[in-house]
Amino acid sequence: MADEAYYADGAGRSLAKKFETQAYDLRAFLKEFETKTGEEAITDGFGVLTESDEINKAYIGYSDTAADAVKFIHEYLDQIADSLRKVNENTEVNDEGMAALFGKKNAGEA
Template identity: 35%
Template sequence: MSADYFVSDQGAIERLGKRFEQAASDLESRISSFLSRADEIEDGFGVLTESQEALQAYNETLSNMVETLRALRSHLDEVGQALATSAKNYATSEESVTGLFGGTE
């Protein structure tokens, strides 16, 4: 690419955006799957499951982790949507500039 002009590949940007959105969807699925098993801690901690303090610490850590993962999922989805918008805006801009100069690509 020459330093004299800027080129964007809308298709590549759209594909990247879809990959981010798919990663967000996959992460949400994994979070849901994990949460369905997260309460099954009886065998995992042995006698610690009888300790309310240990159980409370576990539940707080679990809650914080899920909140953080869901924030990540949301961010991935937002990036994917922003990339899709960027690709659309590049295409619209390209069409507009082409129309101004009466040319074709």
């Protein structure tokens, strides 16, 4: 039994849902982050003095870089969730096909 592969019923859906939830939560965090650290928020924080222009540019650049990184992670988590859903669908189809091959009928069949 140690060499046999086993795919728990619903495990793929559950894992996909967890990744989807994390991606959703990260997206919500990103929106809040962009609101608090966007160009307008930074400019308001440092003002429009000549000396603050360089600081504004540095912080805006940092904010944009951080937001881009979070966007990348969000998209990656979303892709993982999609991939897990596809694997789960394929596994279910293959399981049904193998069951039919070995004579097992669906619950609705007589």
